[in-house]
Amino acid sequence: MSRALLEVSGLCMRFGGLLAVNNVSLSVHEKEIVSVIGPNGAGKTTVFNCISGFYNPTQGTILFDGEEIAGLKGHKIARKGMVRTFQHVRLFKEMTVIENLLVAQHMHMNTNLMGGFLKTPAYRKSEQRAMENAAFWLDKVNLLEFANREAGNLAYGQQRRLEIARCMVTRPRLLMLDEPAAGLNPNETKELDQLICNLRDEFDVSILLIEHDMGLVMGISDQIAVINQGTPLASGTPAEIRDNPDVIKAYLGEE
C-alpha cells in the first residue's frame, strides 16, 4: 500500500492532570474511509481537535502527506487540504446557504481589495467560479432549491449536509467528519452513507469519521480504530472489530 495521507503516531493530549488522549496512532491512506469509535467521553473529538489544529497536542507526531503538522494553527492546516465538520453544527446561521459556501472558498478567491472596488474581470471571474462551484456542491447534496435561504432556517438534516458541502467546496484531500449522523433519522443516515461513499469514489477524498451509528460505521469503513478512555483499544477491519472481545466489553460492560 502507498504512503499514508495522514499518519498519526503516539498522540497524547494532557489537560492539567487529565490525560485525555494517550498514545493514539492512526493512519489514513488515499481514498480510504477510516472510522474512530468508542464510548462517550473516550477522547475521539479531542483526537480530532489535535489533528485539525484546534488543540496543540502534548506529544506525538501528525504527518499529513509526509509533512509534520502537529502544533500548526487550524487555518493553516485547513489550507493544506484537511477540513472538518463539528459535532454540533457550526454554520453561519444568518448567512444564506450559498454565502456559507462562498465564505468557505475564501482561500481560493481573488481577495484583492482594489480588484473588488473596481470589479476587474479577474475579480468577476473569481466570483463567478466560486458561485458555480458552490452551485455544483449544492446540487450534490440536494440543497440547490434552498440556495438563497438563510442557513439557520434549514432543517437539521439539511444543515448537516450543508456542512459537508461547505467542507467540500474547499477542495480538501482529507475530510474529517465528527458524528455526521447524530440526530439524523434512519432514512437520512442511509443517504449520508451513500454521500460519503460517493465523495470518496468520485472526488478522491479520504475520510476520517467519528460515529456512534454502528450500522453506518460497519457498512462504509475500510479501517476502524477503537478508543476507550483515551487509549487505543483495537484497530482493524470492520469484521475484526466486530468480533474483538475487548471492544465488546468496552461497549457492553463486563458480565
Next chain:
Amino acid sequence: MNRTLYPAIFAAIVTLILTSMMLGIKLKTEGINLTLHSAEGSTWTMIFVATAVVFLFQLFRNQLTGLVKLPTLPTVESMLPEGKKGDRIKTLAVCFIVAAALIWPFYASRGAVDLATLALIYIMLGLGLNIVVGLAGLLDLGYVAFYAVGAYTYALLSLYYDVSFWVALPICGLLAALFGFLLGFPVLRLRGDYLAIVTLGFGEIIRILLLNWTDVTGGPNGISRIPKPDIFGLEFSRRAKDPDNMPFHEFFGIAYDPSYKVIFLYLLALLLVLVTVYVINRLTRMPIGRAWEALREDDIACRSLGLNPTVVKLTAFTIGASFAGFAGCFFSARQGFISPESFVFIESAIILAIVVLGGMGSQLGVILAAIILTVLPELAREFQEYRMLMFGLLMVFMMIWKPQGLVPMKRPHLELSTGDKAK
C-alpha cells in the same frame, strides 16, 4: 443606421462642448480683472474639423472595425451596479437624495450648512466604526484615537512641512490605518470585553500623548491656523496668502462671500461621505465582507475553513481606522484649530452611540443616526440644561423599543440566479 447615428451625434456634441470650453475660450488678466476672449478663427476651424472627424468616425465605427482592430466600447450592463432590476427605484431614490444634498446648501443658511458639514463628519466616523463594530463585531471604544491621528497628521504636516490638504488627505488615511494595524496586531487575539478595554486605553494614550508632547503638538494649546482646503490651488479667503495665487472669487470674477467657503467644505464632506458609502457598500459584497460576517458569527468554523481570524479582524480594524483618518484630516482643515480636547472619550462614545442607535452594520441607519445625534442637540437648544437629559432618555427608550437600531441591518444577500443553472 440609427444605432450609430445617435451615439455619433452625441459624441460630436460632447467633443464640441469640451474643446470649445478648453481651446475656444481664453482667459486674460487685465490689471486685476479677468476677461473672457474668444480664440482666433483658425482655432475655431480646427475645433469644427475635430468635431466632424469624431462624428464621422463614430458614424462609420462598425465599418472601420472590420479594417482595423479597435478597442470595444463598454456595454451599459457592465457599468450598472450588480443587483436586480427591482433595485431601480432604490438607485433612483439614492440619486435624488444625492442631488438634493448637492443643491441644498445654495439655498440654506450658513449656520445650517455648517451644521450639516459637522453631521457629515459624524456620518463618516459612524460608517468607519460601523465596519469594526457592526460588520466585524469587534467592540472598539477608542475609535477617536484614529480620528485624532488623522487630524493631527494634517495639522502637523501643514505646520512643519507646508503640505497641502489634498496631499495630506491620503497620508492621514494611511497613517491612521497604520495605527489601526499596529494596535490591532497585538490586541486582536482578545475577545469582547477585553478588546473593548484595551481600545479604550489606546484612545486615552493617544490623547494624553498629544496633550503632553508639547514641543511638537503644542500640548493643551493645540494647533491653530491650519490652512483650509483649496480647490485646484484656488483659495477661499478674501486675499490669497501666496501672492502668485488667486482667491476663488477673483478667479471667477464674483464678489467675495464667506459662505462660499462653507458651501465648499460642505460639498467636500459630502464627496468624502459618498466615497465612504461606495467603498463600504462594495466591501460588504466582497469576499472580505463575507469573511467579516462569518467571523462575527462563528470564528471556530472560520478557522476550520482556512480563514485566518487574525488577518480578517486586522483588515476590519485597519480599514475602519483609515476612514477615521480621512474624517480627522477634514475635521482639522475645517476647524482650522485642533486641540486634544476634541478627542476625548465622549467622542468615541458618541460615535459608538451613532452605530448602535442606527443599527449595527446598517449604512442607512448609521447615516440617519449621525444626522439625528448632531442636529437634535442644536434644535433642542431652547431646553438648555435639559437637553442632555432628553438625549439620554431618547437613547434609553430607543434601546427598549428598537434594540436593533433605527434601521436594522439588512445585508445584501448574494443570490444564486434561479435561471438555467439553478434548475
